[in-house]
Amino acid sequence: MRWARAILPPVVFGLVAIAAWQLTVTAGRIAPFILPAPSAIWDELVEQRRNVWEAALASGENALIGLVGGTVVGVLAALAASRFRPLAEVSIPFAAVLNALPIIALAPLLNNMFESTSSIPRRLVAGIIVFFPVFINTLRGLREVNPIHQELMHTYAASGWTFAVKVRLPGALPHVFTGLRQASSLAVIAAVVAEYFGGLQNGLGSRITSAASFTAYPRAWAFVVGACLLGLAFYLTTLLVERLAMPWRTRLIA
Amino acid sequence: MSAVVVDKVTKVFHPGRTDEVVALSDVDLTVGDGEFVSLIGPSGCGKSTLLRLIADLIPPTTGTVTVVGKSAGTARKEQAYGIAFQQSGLFEWRTVLKNVELPLELRGLSRAERRTKADQMLALVGLSDFAGHYPAQLSGGMQQRVAIARALAVQPPLLLMDEPFGALDEMTRERLQAELLAICAQTGTSTVFVTHSISEAVFLSDRVVVMSPRPGRITASIAVDLPSRDDAGRQSPTYFDRITEVRQALRGTPVKSTP
Numbered sequence: 001m002r003w004a005r006a007i008l009p010p011v012v013f014g015l016v017a018i019a020a021w022q023l024t025v026t027a028g029r030i031a032p033f034i035l036p037a038p039s040a041i042w043d044e045l046v047e048q049r050r051n052v053w054e055a056a057l058a059s060g061e062n063a064l065i066g067l068v069g070g071t072v073v074g075v076l077a078a079l080a081a082s083r084f085r086p087l088a089e090v091s092i093p094f095a096a097v098l099n100a101l102p103i104i105a106l107a108p109l110l111n112n113m114f115e116s117t118s119s120i121p122r123r124l125v126a127g128i129i130v131f132f133p134v135f136i137n138t139l140r141g142l143r144e145v146n147p148i149h150q151e152l153m154h155t156y157a158a159s160g161w162t163f164a165v166k167v168r169l170p171g172a173l174p175h176v177f178t179g180l181r182q183a184s185s186l187a188v189i190a191a192v193v194a195e196y197f198g199g200l201q202n203g204l205g206s207r208i209t210s211a212a213s214f215t216a217y218p219r220a221w222a223f224v225v226g227a228c229l230l231g232l233a234f235y236l237t238t239l240l241v242e243r244l245a246m247p248w249r250t251r252l253i254a
Numbered sequence: 255m256s257a258v259v260v261d262k263v264t265k266v267f268h269p270g271r272t273d274e275v276v277a278l279s280d281v282d283l284t285v286g287d288g289e290f291v292s293l294i295g296p297s298g299c300g301k302s303t304l305l306r307l308i309a310d311l312i313p314p315t316t317g318t319v320t321v322v323g324k325s326a327g328t329a330r331k332e333q334a335y336g337i338a339f340q341q342s343g344l345f346e347w348r349t350v351l352k353n354v355e356l357p358l359e360l361r362g363l364s365r366a367e368r369r370t371k372a373d374q375m376l377a378l379v380g381l382s383d384f385a386g387h388y389p390a391q392l393s394g395g396m397q398q399r400v401a402i403a404r405a406l407a408v409q410p411p412l413l414l415m416d417e418p419f420g421a422l423d424e425m426t427r428e429r430l431q432a433e434l435l436a437i438c439a440q441t442g443t444s445t446v447f448v449t450h451s452i453s454e455a456v457f458l459s460d461r462v463v464v465m466s467p468r469p470g471r472i473t474a475s476i477a478v479d480l481p482s483r484d485d486a487g488r489q490s491p492t493y494f495d496r497i498t499e500v501r502q503a504l505r506g507t508p509v510k511s512t513p
Contacts, residue, residue, distance in 0.1 A: 146343065148343035155311065157331040157360075170347040
């Protein structure tokens with residue numbers, strides 16, 4: 001019952017919104033090149049499902065590799081920065097500059113550095129975008145150590161490395177996942193948008209631009225829906241991994 | 255051999271600065287083998303500081319601390335003592351069993367040995383059924399029992415406790431006091447116990463050491479000889495006499511000489 005009460009309102013709201021959209025477009029006679037009706041988008045999505053699926057796989061692969069790579073580098077960098085204070089002082093402003101940089105804007109430059117059939121530029125863009133939230137959140141978590149835990153590990157004569165692995169890192173996990181939740185959606189956005197700037201034409205981003213340039217707007221929208229579902233899949237997977245990685249947490253969103 | 259010898263120890267925080275604090279001044283304390291000693295005094299009298307010196311969590315400014323015949327630093331590195339604080343300080347990402355296993359893990363014991371010892375300790379504090387639970391699923395009293403089991407896991411000759419029952423309700427507190435005494439009797443562990451409850455100190459201890467603040471020093475050492483350490487002991491005249499004696503010592507009025 002409680003489950004139904006949590007699920008029902010957003011589902012009803014979503015259905016009403018789509019119905020209103022459909023009604024506005026058909027009754028208001030809005031030109032399909034401005035805003036196609038949901039029914040038209042749905043028809044395209046069904047017709048193009050193979051293409052959408054394949055393009056989503058290609059973009060998803062880039063996003064996933066960027067997400068994993070950026071996360072690994074982010075966590076390792078945070079571990080290093082938490083161990084050596086001077087390193088943190090140097091790296092935080094550096095990371096902030098990196099974050100302020102419109103990283104997507106690097107895509108055409110990166111495309112230039114690699115072959116036109118290479119997927120590396122998109123993966124790099126996704127990885128760089130993922131790095132910042134993971135790094136900052138993990139570093140914050142690593143620094144917030146319960147003073148009693150610190151004293152206890154001191155009484156156990158634990159080395160700095162043991163302390164980092166057995167106390168700092170598990171204690172920082174909630175923060176790591178806060179970063180990962182932001183990063184998982186960002187990775188998909190980065191991987192899709194990076195395709196707008198040329199390079200290999202196999203992902204959702206390139207399908208959206210090519211459909212739009214052929215004025216096939218419902219088809220472009222169908223690929224947008226695909227990108228939306230891909231981002232959702234990434235986010236939900238992150239939540240699932242979070243749940244599995246922290247079984248001691250009784251609530252998912254704390 | 256004495257479990258703890260504190261010899262002419264002075265501790266000054268921030269020496270030479272405007273916020274200089276003399277936390278302990280010329281403290282001598284000896285805890286015999288198997289003895290249960292409570293440190294009692296008002297807030298800021300340096301009782302926790304004294305415990306931390308024994309634990310080698312902070313160094314003394316002058317004087318020496320000897321723990322089971324070794325320097326405090328060596329004793330810490332050899333895990334010659336177990337320690338428990340007011341907050342249980344359990345690692346929330348480890349199960350109850352894994353929490354108790356941690357000190358054994360850091361000693362390099364094999365998985366099977368760790369498991370056996372941790373199981374024994376959990377049985378000792380009556381929590382065998384909760385081995386697979388996470389700390390967040392336990393009550394405050396149960397968490398504190400896990401912390402005690404963890405402190406005893408390496409079977410240290412000395413147990414250091416800093417107000418371990420301070421955050422618990424009276425009922426739980428009395429039950430845990432009785433359990434602690436049974437455990438100490440069973441394992442033969444010497445104990446230094448910091449508290450600011452007079453009744454707790456008298457009930458648990460062989461000797462109550464009374465401290466006064468600014469600068470922290472030992473003002474009295476009162477031997478407690480209860481006929482028994484149970485509910486009957488809590489009702490005995492000796493119990494109330496010793497409580498009065500400790501209370502007077504805390505107030506600074508001269509202690510009546512007991513014949």
